[in-house]
Amino acid sequence: MREYEVEEDRPYTRVYAAVDLDAVEENAGAMKAVLSEGTKIMGIVKADGYGHGAVPVAHAIDPYVDMYGVADIEEAVNLQDHGFSKPILVLGVTHIKHSDRVVRRKIRPAVFQRQQAKALSQAAVRLGETAFIHLAVDTGMSRIGMAPSKESADLALAISRMPGICVEGIFTHFARADERDKAFTLRQMEEYSGFIKMLEDRGVSIPIKHISNSAGITDMRQADWDMVRAGISLYGLYASEQVETERIPLRPAMEVKSFITYVKKIGQGAAVSYGGTFIAPKPMTVATIPVGYGDGYPRSLSGKARVLIRGKSAPILGRICMDQMIVDVTDIHGAAEDDMVTLIGRDGDQEITVEELAQIGDGFHYELVCNVGKRVPRVYMRKGRIAGKKDYFADRYEGAF
Numbered sequence: 001m002r003e004y005e006v007e008e009d010r011p012y013t014r015v016y017a018a019v020d021l022d023a024v025e026e027n028a029g030a031m032k033a034v035l036s037e038g039t040k041i042m043g044i045v046k047a048d049g050y051g052h053g054a055v056p057v058a059h060a061i062d063p064y065v066d067m068y069g070v071a072d073i074e075e076a077v078n079l080q081d082h083g084f085s086k087p088i089l090v091l092g093v094t095h096i097k098h099s100d101r102v103v104r105r106k107i108r109p110a111v112f113q114r115q116q117a118k119a120l121s122q123a124a125v126r127l128g129e130t131a132f133i134h135l136a137v138d139t140g141m142s143r144i145g146m147a148p149s150k151e152s153a154d155l156a157l158a159i160s161r162m163p164g165i166c167v168e169g170i171f172t173h174f175a176r177a178d179e180r181d182k183a184f185t186l187r188q189m190e191e192y193s194g195f196i197k198m199l200e201d202r203g204v205s206i207p208i209k210h211i212s213n214s215a216g217i218t219d220m221r222q223a224d225w226d227m228v229r230a231g232i233s234l235y236g237l238y239a240s241e242q243v244e245t246e247r248i249p250l251r252p253a254m255e256v257k258s259f260i261t262y263v264k265k266i267g268q269g270a271a272v273s274y275g276g277t278f279i280a281p282k283p284m285t286v287a288t289i290p291v292g293y294g295d296g297y298p299r300s301l302s303g304k305a306r307v308l309i310r311g312k313s314a315p316i317l318g319r320i321c322m323d324q325m326i327v328d329v330t331d332i333h334g335a336a337e338d339d340m341v342t343l344i345g346r347d348g349d350q351e352i353t354v355e356e357l358a359q360i361g362d363g364f365h366y367e368l369v370c371n372v373g374k375r376v377p378r379v380y381m382r383k384g385r386i387a388g389k390k391d392y393f394a395d396r397y398e399g400a401f
Contacts (some may be wrong), residue, residue, distance in 0.1 A: 022382060256343040
């Protein structure tokens with residue numbers, strides 16, 4: 001077996017995801033540099049920072065962002081419990097049972113229904129606090145939010161007059177800004193602008209208006225408004241292959257590394273993995289890699305994708321298992337146990353991107369990074385050195401079973 005500097009070259013023995021926090025920070029800075037003067041950034045760190053780790057990512061982008069965006073109240077509380085004091089917006093629906101906690105912690109919920117606002121108002125009055133909210137408007141996602149109608153404008157006016165309520169922001173969400181054709185997106189902007197005009201005509205002035213996502217940040221300066229919401233672009237991935245990639249240089253932040261656990265020779269006609277979907281057409285040398293769909297590496301990549309070993313491509317043979325896969329190393333001279341394996345990222349002149357894997361497996365590049373499982377430790381890098389780690393090997397349950 002090869003000798004390693006365990007802490008730097010092999011911080012874990014089976015698999016790990018290396019997250020380059022310098023890349024995350026550079027991506028935030030690159031977006032900040034192109035925004036209209038005065039436009040703020042909300043850093044979206046939901047889904048544990050798209051699988052990268054919400055807390056270390058939030059630290060990396062903190063100098064560039066004015067708010068954080070999450071999916072639910074527990075993600076917001078987690079950030080606050082780690083010392084983050086900037087405002088946090090919950091982009092999804094927050095159940096009214098959490099109203100007291102939302103108000104007490106000054107978490108910003110998305111509001112678009114009377115009963116939500118009433119519960120928050122009652123909690124604010126009871127606690128002697130102010131409930132800061134962002135109105136959610138549905139201009140084309142058909143997901144959450146009030147319709148941009150006169151009735152909704154009247155509702156927004158009523159909400160703004162409820163005791164203890166401060167309407168800090170108003171937002172909608174682009175449904176198709178990652179497409180080359182921006183006609184639908186421009187119609188969303190028109191509906192959003194028209195609704196804000198309805199509110200202003202009713203005397204409702206809202207200080208933070210935000211509509212743009214990562215695709216909008218890349219392609220549409222006219223959508224900057226008061227604040228933009230930077231999501232996938234923080235992690236070095238473009239929203240799609242149809243957005244303009246030359247305007248903002250982004251660097252992928254995550255690599256996934258493993259190691260060969262076993263190398264063997266197989267003869268012509270040997271079946272490989274479950275179902276024998278690959279039959280060796282000739283004598284071959286194969287290597288076992290201790291990663292599978294239980295780690296979030298999609299089974300749909302079976303027999304299609306590749307890994308990198310010693311700077312060369314090693315095709316995946318047969319079906320990917322829950323915990324292991326088998327690759328062809330016949331043409332990789334000297335491939336041996338303990339050799340590093342790159343599943344996502346760069347090795348020498350070769351690179352495997354999540355976009356490549358998504359295309360091969362008929363998947364989605366956002367999904368690939370989000371789905372890297374908690375069985376895969378995260379290793380955080382700064383200036384090429386390990387700055388921190390996170391794993392769940394000491395995971396605990398509460399209660400009796």
